[in-house]
Amino acid sequence: MELAAYFASLDPVNLLKSLPGGVAQGIVWGVMALGVYITFRLLDIADLTVDGSFTTGGAVTAMLILGGWPAWAGVLAAILAGMLAGLCTGLLHTRFGIPAILAGILTQFALYSINLHIMGMAANKSVNPDKFPVFITSRHVPAAILTGLVIAAVLVAVLYWYFGTEQGSAVRATGSNPAMSRALGINIDSMKVLGLGLSNGLVALAGGLMTQYQGFADVNMGRGAIVIGLAAVIIGEVVCAAIFRKGTNFGVRLGFIIAGGVLYYAVMTLILWLKLNSNDLKLFTAIIVAVFLAVPYLQAQAKSSFKLAGRRGRAAEKGGSEHA
Amino acid sequence: MLDINHISKTFNPGTINEKKALQGLDLHLGEGDFVTVIGGNGAGKSTMLNAVAGVWPVDEGSILIDGTDVTGLPEFRRAPFIGRVFQDPMMGTAPNMQIEENLALAYRRGQRRGLKWGVTKKERAFYRQRLKILGLGLEDRMTVRVSLLSGGQRQALTLLMAALQKPKLLLLDEHTAALDPATAAKVLELSDRIVRENGLTALMITHNMQDAIRHGNRLIMMNAGRIILDISGEEKKKLTKADLLQKFAEVAGVQEESDQVLLS
Numbered sequence: 001m002e003l004a005a006y007f008a009s010l011d012p013v014n015l016l017k018s019l020p021g022g023v024a025q026g027i028v029w030g031v032m033a034l035g036v037y038i039t040f041r042l043l044d045i046a047d048l049t050v051d052g053s054f055t056t057g058g059a060v061t062a063m064l065i066l067g068g069w070p071a072w073a074g075v076l077a078a079i080l081a082g083m084l085a086g087l088c089t090g091l092l093h094t095r096f097g098i099p100a101i102l103a104g105i106l107t108q109f110a111l112y113s114i115n116l117h118i119m120g121m122a123a124n125k126s127v128n129p130d131k132f133p134v135f136i137t138s139r140h141v142p143a144a145i146l147t148g149l150v151i152a153a154v155l156v157a158v159l160y161w162y163f164g165t166e167q168g169s170a171v172r173a174t175g176s177n178p179a180m181s182r183a184l185g186i187n188i189d190s191m192k193v194l195g196l197g198l199s200n201g202l203v204a205l206a207g208g209l210m211t212q213y214q215g216f217a218d219v220n221m222g223r224g225a226i227v228i229g230l231a232a233v234i235i236g237e238v239v240c241a242a243i244f245r246k247g248t249n250f251g252v253r254l255g256f257i258i259a260g261g262v263l264y265y266a267v268m269t270l271i272l273w274l275k276l277n278s279n280d281l282k283l284f285t286a287i288i289v290a291v292f293l294a295v296p297y298l299q300a301q302a303k304s305s306f307k308l309a310g311r312r313g314r315a316a317e318k319g320g321s322e323h324a
Numbered sequence: 325m326l327d328i329n330h331i332s333k334t335f336n337p338g339t340i341n342e343k344k345a346l347q348g349l350d351l352h353l354g355e356g357d358f359v360t361v362i363g364g365n366g367a368g369k370s371t372m373l374n375a376v377a378g379v380w381p382v383d384e385g386s387i388l389i390d391g392t393d394v395t396g397l398p399e400f401r402r403a404p405f406i407g408r409v410f411q412d413p414m415m416g417t418a419p420n421m422q423i424e425e426n427l428a429l430a431y432r433r434g435q436r437r438g439l440k441w442g443v444t445k446k447e448r449a450f451y452r453q454r455l456k457i458l459g460l461g462l463e464d465r466m467t468v469r470v471s472l473l474s475g476g477q478r479q480a481l482t483l484l485m486a487a488l489q490k491p492k493l494l495l496l497d498e499h500t501a502a503l504d505p506a507t508a509a510k511v512l513e514l515s516d517r518i519v520r521e522n523g524l525t526a527l528m529i530t531h532n533m534q535d536a537i538r539h540g541n542r543l544i545m546m547n548a549g550r551i552i553l554d555i556s557g558e559e560k561k562k563l564t565k566a567d568l569l570q571k572f573a574e575v576a577g578v579q580e581e582s583d584q585v586l587l588s
Contacts, residue, residue, distance in 0.1 A: 166428075166437035169421075173429050176418035179410075183377070184485075185403030185434040 006275075015273045020141045022269035023262050027148035028136075028209045029228055030261025033236070034155060035202030036229030037257055042163070043175040043195045045093075048104035050203045050229060052111025053085040054222030057204025059118040062125045062217035071134050075208040082204020083197040085111060090193030100192075115219055126216040134212035144213060151209070152258045155202070160251035162198075171195050203229075227285055228264065234292040236260025264288075325525040326353040326493055331375055331385030332549075345371040347549040348385070353493075353527070358519050360536040361529045362568070363546035369529045370411075372546070373495050376527070378402040390492045404434025407486030407524075409479065409499040409515075416482030419471035423462055423481065426470055427451045430485035454484055458514065476507035480514060487518045494519065494526040501531060512539070533565045545572060 032054060039047040057078035064074035085107055092103035119125050129137040136147045162168045173181045174191040181188050203225070211217040240248065240256035267288070272278060302308075328351040335343045345368050353359060361369050375382050376389075378399040386395045389405045410416050417426050428443040428451075448466070455463035458480045462473075470478060479499060486494060496515060500508035516539055519526050530536050536543055542556035543563065552575040555563060 162439075164442050165439045166432060166442050167439055169425060169429060169442040170437045172421060173418045176420040177415070179415050180418055181429075182399045183403060183406075183408045183416075184429050184432075185400050186429075186437070187400050 010273065010275070015270070018269050018273065019266065020145060021138060022265040024136075024138070024141055024144040024148055024213065025210075026232075026262035026265030027145065027152055027258060028206050028213060028261075029265060030232055030236075030258035031148075031152055031155060031209065032203050032206035032225060033229040033232030033257050033261050034159060034254065035199040035206070036226065037233050037254070038159075038195055038199040038202070040230065040233060041175075042172050043192060043199075045100040045175075045192070045196070046104070046226075047086075047089065047196060047199060048101060048226055049085055049089045049107045049111075049196070049200055050104075051222045051225045052108035052115065053082040053200040053203045054207040054210075054225040055115045055217070055219060056081050056085055056111055056118065056222075057207025058211035058217040058221050059115045059125070059207075059219075060204070061208035061211045062127050063118055063120070065127050065132050065134065065212075066125065071132075071212060075205060078204045078208035079201045082207070083201040085204070086196035086198070086200030087193060089200070090196040093196075094189035094192055112219065119217060119219065123219045124216055125218075127211060129212070129215055134215075136209055136212050137215065138213050148209070153255075155205075156251060156254045156258070159254055163250065167194075224282055224285070227282075227289055228261075231264045231285055231289045231292070232261035233257055234260070234289060235263050238292060238295065239263065325355045325357065325390055326351070326376065326527075327386075327388040328352070328372070328376065329386045329388070331382045331387065333371060333375060333380075333382050345549055346375060346382070349550060351544070351551060353525055355525055356523055357542055358524075358526045358540035359528070359542045359544060360540045361527060361544050361546060362531070362533060362536045367546040368549040369546055370497055371549070373497050373527060373529060376493070377406055377408060377495055405492045406495060407433070407489075407491035407493070408495045409482050409486050409497065411498040411501050413475035413479040413482070413502055416485065417470045417473075417478050420469060422467045422469055423455075423473075424448060424451055424466040426481065427454075427485060427488060430488045433489045433491075435489075454488065457517075458484060476503050476511065479503060479507075479511050483511065483514055483518060487522055487524065490522055490524070492525065494524045496526060496528040498529045498531060500535075515539075533568055537563050537565065537568070545575075547572075547575070 032050070036047075036050060039045045057075075060078040060081045061071070061074040064077055065071055069077075089100075089103045089107040092098045092106060093100045098106070116123070127134065129139050136144045138144065163172060170181070170186045171191045171194060173184070173186060174188045174195070178188050181191070207222065210221065236256035236259055237253070239259060240253055244252070268281060268284075271281065271284060276284075328349060330348045330350055331346055332344070332348055333346040335341070335345055343366075349368070349372060351372075361372070363369050374380070376387055378394065378397060378401075382395065386393060388394065389402070392405070394402050394405065408416070418429065421429075424443050428447060431447060451466065452463045455466070460477055460480060462477065462481065470481070473481065479502075483499070499515070500511050503511060512535060515528070518524070526540070528540065537560070541560065542554070543560050544551050544555075545553035545568070553571055
């Protein structure tokens with residue numbers, strides 16, 4: 001009976017209503033995931049700076065818009081602030097020999113205070129879209145989706161171009177084989193700093209978009225950003241690999257990361273619609289990411305593992321003795 | 325072309341694992357010299373090559389390449405002078421990148437990497453022609469990721485990459501040791517050819533005495549961080565494996581049987 005009541009209480013119209021908003025947010029998080037992709041996949045560094053730099057981007061954008069700047073200028077400043085945060089992590093890592101993951105944690109930790117300073121020691125700054133000129137807002141979701149898609153498309157195109165250049169190739173080479181890169185005259189320390197800067201610039205840009213979209217900047221808005229970014233990257237990759245079995249162009253793969261962000265938020269919207277406790281969202285996200293990260297490993301295990309080899313060996317022995 | 329002046333290197337100084345890997349080593353190579361390097365485990369062969377490549381700084385002495393003092397330069401700043409092939413076939417190429425992308429990276433060894441496109445059409449034709457030399461059919465698979473190639477294929481590609489932008493010095497660190505005998509022979513022959521055709525100055529470490537005798541115009545033997553034997557020209561051409569073992573025994577003052585173990 002309770003179950004029937006539960007299902008009766010679910011309103012499909014509500015889902016349809018809330019889905020576009022999820023899509024818009026998904027695009028913004030997809031942009032953020034492009035930044036995560038640069039460090040996680042191209043540089044082979046798990047950079048935890050992003051939890052802080054996402055908020056930094058949001059805070060800078062909010063304060064500048066409140067200070068009368070046009071929104072686009074606020075977002076540009078956010079990008080620069082994010083790059084600075086990435087630079088900080090990069091220098092801690094390359095100049096002072098601190099392991100990358102720890103360097104990211106340190107910067108992220110420090111950014112909490114810095115973000116509060118940026119917001120004038122307020123934990124929350126509201127940017128009312130009625131009073132201030134924002135270019136992406138939840139008040140007009142269809143327009144927000146369109147704007148988000150245009151921005152995402154431009155960013156994908158720029159990244160596609162950059163990582164095809166000599167310098168972008170050097171960044172990729174650094175992540176793929178550092179020893180070879182050094183031997184070929186690539187300053188791998190510089191490439192890592194550069195990659196971390198670019199990545200956090202993108203993440204801060206996404207933070208600036210999110211602040212406008214939701215109408216406020218919050219000192220905790222970046223919490224868990226790395227996990228959401230990873231989720232978008234991994235979901236995008238899995239879907240892309242399923243569609244293009246023979247692999248595809250780098251630009252298309254970047255596009256699927258945006259799609260990964262959208263899919264992630266669509267699932268989150270669905271979960272909320274199912275009236276699951278929203279406090280459990282982080283748990284669900286972590287489970288999704290863990291599962292997707294485990295899939296490639298488990299697939300390899302399914303093809304070749306000691307367990308399988310042992311089973312095959314026993315079967316062959318049995319078959320052999322029957323023949324003898 | 326290469327002047328190694330009295331270099332020393334001690335690893336883990338002042339600890340129980342202290343190892344004097346190089347002890348006042350001197351070596352001078354003329355242009356076009358192809359020197360094979362032999363010696364037992366721990367003799368300092370790889371250490372010498374790494375010192376020249378700049379993997380870490382030396383404790384004493386100086387290293388000059390074509391008259392330029394590179395002693396104070398880090399590895400990536402020495403890259404304009406040096407082409408390298410490592411023992412591990414996985415080390416010389418970027419697995420996640422395409423064959424042509426790897427070649428393009430090597431083609432820009434030691435040059436500024438700006439915002440120009442990473443692989444141009446003109447280069448592609450050049451790479452195709454170079455890949456044909458290998459005879460592995462890689463010229464028709466230029467957009468394949470290198471991770472899909474075998475160890476031998478990757479090593480051949482690395483060799484090609486090392487010489488794509490003519491280096492002043494080619495360093496081959498037991499680059500056939502991890503390959504099967506047939507592939508090793510092929511890669512070695514290819515090394516010979518690339519060195520000869522480009523007139524390269526090269527240092528090649530090998531564990532195979534026969535290879536050391538057959539290739540190059542000069543042979544050096546190392547022991548305990550020093551060069552204990554240096555043979556070139558006519559004398560080297562007449563060299564046999566037995567000679568080498570005997571000379572090793574004379575110079576190093578060790579019994580012949582243990583040398584066999586050390587060298588072969």
